[in-house]
Amino acid sequence: MGTHQQKHELRINGVTLYISSLEKPLWPKQQLFKADYLQYLTTVAPYMLPFLKNRPLTSIRYPHGTEGERFFQKNCPDYAPDFIQTALYDNKRYIVCNTLQTLLWLGNQLVLEMHIPFHTSSSCHPSEIVIDLDPPDAAHFSLAVEAALLIYEVCQKLQLSAFVKTSGNKGMQVYIPLPEQTFTFDDTRLFTTFLAHYLLSKQPTFFTIERLKKNRGNKCYIDYIQHAYGKTIIAPYSTRGNEEGLVATPLYWNELTSSLKPTNFPLASITERLKNKGDPFATFLEAKKQQPFAPVLAWLQNEGHGLSL
Numbered sequence: 001m002g003t004h005q006q007k008h009e010l011r012i013n014g015v016t017l018y019i020s021s022l023e024k025p026l027w028p029k030q031q032l033f034k035a036d037y038l039q040y041l042t043t044v045a046p047y048m049l050p051f052l053k054n055r056p057l058t059s060i061r062y063p064h065g066t067e068g069e070r071f072f073q074k075n076c077p078d079y080a081p082d083f084i085q086t087a088l089y090d091n092k093r094y095i096v097c098n099t100l101q102t103l104l105w106l107g108n109q110l111v112l113e114m115h116i117p118f119h120t121s122s123s124c125h126p127s128e129i130v131i132d133l134d135p136p137d138a139a140h141f142s143l144a145v146e147a148a149l150l151i152y153e154v155c156q157k158l159q160l161s162a163f164v165k166t167s168g169n170k171g172m173q174v175y176i177p178l179p180e181q182t183f184t185f186d187d188t189r190l191f192t193t194f195l196a197h198y199l200l201s202k203q204p205t206f207f208t209i210e211r212l213k214k215n216r217g218n219k220c221y222i223d224y225i226q227h228a229y230g231k232t233i234i235a236p237y238s239t240r241g242n243e244e245g246l247v248a249t250p251l252y253w254n255e256l257t258s259s260l261k262p263t264n265f266p267l268a269s270i271t272e273r274l275k276n277k278g279d280p281f282a283t284f285l286e287a288k289k290q291q292p293f294a295p296v297l298a299w300l301q302n303e304g305h306g307l308s309l
Contacts, residue, residue: 056094087121143220168240192224
């Protein structure tokens with residue numbers, strides 16, 4: 001039997017996990033192998049699992065690494081071991097990744113991207129607001145930085161806690177945590193619509209809310225439509241299937257400068273980054289409980305969009 005078929009047995013939290021093909025190249029240009037990826041998942045698990053908890057998971061698998069074909073997986077496969085938790089949602093049996101053993105099992109299945117909805121599997125209420133900032137290409141990443149900083153400025157004026165991460169591709173996402181089971185997607189749509197139009201009014205030459213790519217030119221798309229029930233976003237600390245092996249990386253607001261590049265955050269740099277800088281999303285769950293979104297919502301409902309900041 002070749003070394004690629006060799007299985008290794010791991011005991012995690014009383015569960016036996018079999019992993020294989022540790023030498024398989026996943027990001028060949030970065031010289032990153034399956035062993036590197038599983039080690040990475042082990043390191044980031046404490047920071048990543050709180051965002052995966054009780055969320056129906058949409059996986060993107062790369063059975064032959066990032067240079068091969070990929071496919072989406074929503075339904076939990078029949079061969080999944082008993083310890084894999086699932087949730088019935090949208091008539092599909094989704095995997096719910098609440099534990100390290102599930103995360104490593106997914107890694108062994110070559111799930112390189114983990115996408116999650118904005119709500120838990122048992123709720124139709126948003127757990128956070130996320131605004132997706134999508135520049136035309138990585139060369140225009142500074143437009144996403146500019147948009148994120150404008151949103152941050154608005155949130156500060158409204159006394160809302162806000163967090164930011166790279167998408168792991170060419171854009172960024174701003175997160176506004178919410179208390180659980182409190183607001184509806186219709187409520188949050190009022191705010192995301194307001195934010196998008198506010199950015200457009202401030203910088204119409206930089207930003208657009210045009211949904212058709214061909215009509216956006218070189219502007220950054222402020223995607224407020226994406227924040228809706230059942231839609232998904234890349235999870236914090238998930239890797240991406242691009243050749244650079246980039247990670248959807250939480251940032252501190254003071255890191256947002258004109259020189260910031262998405263390529264600053266490849267998989268190989270994240271462990272050291274966490275050790276040296278800590279986790280920018282560390283206070284996220286606490287901020288959920290204290291987020292004063294209700295007065296902002298009342299303001300929007302009473303005033304419409306004629307708001308001055």
